Amino acid sequence: MEDLKPSPANSSPLTPLGFLDRAATVYGDCPSVVYGDTVYTWSQTRSRCLRVASSLAAAGFGRGDVVSVVAPNVPAMYELQFAVPMSGAILNCINTRLDRRTVSVILRHAESKLVFVDHQFRSLVLDAVSLFPPTDHRPILVLIASDDEEEEAGDGQKGLKELSSWADFNSTYESMVDRGDPGFQWVRPLSEWTPMVLNYTSGTTSSPKGVVHCHRGLFMIVVDTLIDWPVPKQPVYLWTLPMFHSNGWTFPWGIAAVGGTNVCLRKFDGPAIYHLIERHGVTHMCGAPVVLNMLSGGSGNGDKPLKAPVQILTAGAPPPAAVLHRTESLGFTVSHGYGLTETAGLVVSCAWKPQWNRLPADERARLKARQGVRTVSFAEVEVVDPKSGVPVKRDGSTLGEIVLRGACIMLGYLKDPAGTAKCMDPSGWFYTGDVGVMHPDGYLEIKDRSKDVIISGGENLSSVEVESVLYTHPAVNEAAVVARPDEYWGETPCAFVSLKAETGRACPTEKEIIAFCRAKMPHYMVPKTIVFKDELPKTSTGKIQKYVLREIAKSMGSPKSRI
Template structure:
């Protein structure tokens, strides 16, 4: 194409622009450290130069093991600025799991927080690639000594990063992102979240997870302020929300649940109002109702690592303002429609044909477009299996409503087949959390010699509100067919991933042993 009408898209360009347009505006707050956009851009370019000085060449792979902070945020821009491919690492993984990723991605340099030095060294020692380690103190020297550098992007569809899936059912897959997809997805997130230069974003979502749903770039393109939170502690989160007048945050429903359950949670609307963008699992109507009562606006997002985070949004409609809390919670709990840069979301049958939009017939959600991965790194067979006809199969079972909004009824692997009847675990979970004593619930299958499988529930109770097993089972039986009610209820703290998703694979193992 002509250079007059075409410029390769890359999300790093958002910071380059912000450094001019919002030069003196606050860009980052990380503990005692504060940076303007001009200062952030200078540090990012020096990081790129420091990486080049350390031997990183365009096309090399640079891993980052860090909690939400300036090192991870700067690397999100600085690694691609050096022409390298970034590999964000989950800080909760074991050294052995990290070593597998370092080898699979052929990493040459590993940047990490000082607090994660032990895991980083153990992972590097256990890997065949033996990447060079750069700890926090060396990181500052790397930035200080680097000559400002910005390697231009020639091909916008070239790899930007590899984001690894959780690997709960086997080895994690390396999901390859491209510059064009990250650029466009960032624009979509900024628009749907209504970000602008007056926005302040609190990092309750791990930046290493799907690049924080592309919000490092989205907040930056809008000229908003990043407030870093290394670990989600509700008391500290509410302190930062009030101190910095936070307007936006993202996370799984469990993050919002923990915030609302804390003593510091507001009893009325904050000033400014807080917008919580929730994804990773469908928020229950009960949770949405509690958020609305606390004066927190909620937008439900849906996506996967393979879709740069949220490819689907439960697009709010003006008419919903007239709905009561229960009605509003019900429509908001749907996954919704494709975001502004995505193609139409489809719900398809086993033949790849669209199911009727009648909110009844169940199919699988299929997506495609600019916000879908290039493929799985070094795994063409898995890539072909995931998108046999060019449409990526998500593994989520859903119905399509007459208005075109898709609604997940369950993960394919979470459907419980009891006596030949399908039981959607999500439906039972929603019934459980409608009880005032239940804070969180997860329902999984337990093997049964007669029925094949039966549902059992794992429940976390709200502080100071008692409830027993028989009471909760009866509560579900009053709302659903009796065969859908859990046959047992276990009271415990629910195991979760680093992004706040409940680990049903762990609960299935417990259920199989009767625990």
């Protein structure tokens, strides 16, 4: 059989973009996207995506160009998950919670050629672009306008440039749809290893990590996730997970693959979620543990059980046992997993065993809070000694670094070969920087994060970056930031601070330190708690003992009120 080799017939590049073609053929008249009173079918969604891709290509955007999007979960955001890569360009979705400085850094680092801007974030992007150095190329801006603005531009009396509020924009999203070609032959990747998306792990202004994923990896994790959760044909999926989070864990492409209905919403709270569940018969949704708090916190549904079960997939900080119990008592079925921006989605899931249903509620919640085992098509997950690379004992207590190996691991970090080489071991492992244990039954559990990452409301934030801002305060001598448990957000930043002995001014209060931080960083990164100490605990070599501070923060429990 040695003479049997790969051929063009069996080597067509894998890509999730083809799911849209199939959805239009199989589910053409079925609803694809619902947003308020607007409903599109799969045939219409495919046509709109091809039109936008056609307009991008006609304007000269294509292979290798980065096209960014700053938008909430509206129909345009969903369509751009297909339209941008269908033009051959690389899609970059930017977190709308970032501040203008961070957005500016990302746009410059990515060398974005064009940015689609939702009208709600017009000022954010314009301010970000204004921070570009004079010699830097500025991206073309396209406005995702509100319905009222579209009507104003479409009355035939005013062009885009004549509208004062739109003077900085080249065109609108809907105008690109209107002038595009629905018969456009979308640009298939030359190789399945061709980059398709660029996502940033955090909003760091010093060393942004742009994660590049290829068509092949995204195809593999889409199929893997649909099998592992599992997701049936034609589900009704509620978009409570931001699509800017690793492309919504690849569900824009996944829901197309199974011909489901995407229920989009600009913003949400407990009452909005319950209303849409009842109105549209929602069957599936994703979100950080903070979403579970919204659902189980007594708001929105009056603690009444659901008329039909709703599947929820959550990841990030392990959901507290009490929150899990409250959520499931209302009729939600919670699944828990683990993934990173570098894996494009969840590659570890807490695969549930039927016999666990007979256990007490607290024990079930404890088991469900573990991250679990590798997903169906992912290759390997291990916990190893970071020095020797040898797997640790499967005793549920021996700590090690979590390492991964599988098809959906990123190609690497953009413009950062050293960072890529540091986490990609020559032996074939991706080192996550997360610390965990392996239980005797083969289930993984995260215990700590060696990268000092805090997960707050589903957002990953670096304690080092918060500390760097605290150190700019004239009265701060030392600063260390750790995670404090929070029943609502999962975790929030807690800053331990020592002050300079003589500053010639009154000592700052907790509120003043928080206000100082709010003026210098995205609000979700701002410490919610400030603890003043004469001196921070240190090792013999002078390093701050963060594990001591973590125990103090943990013992403080969840804050009584939220800032």
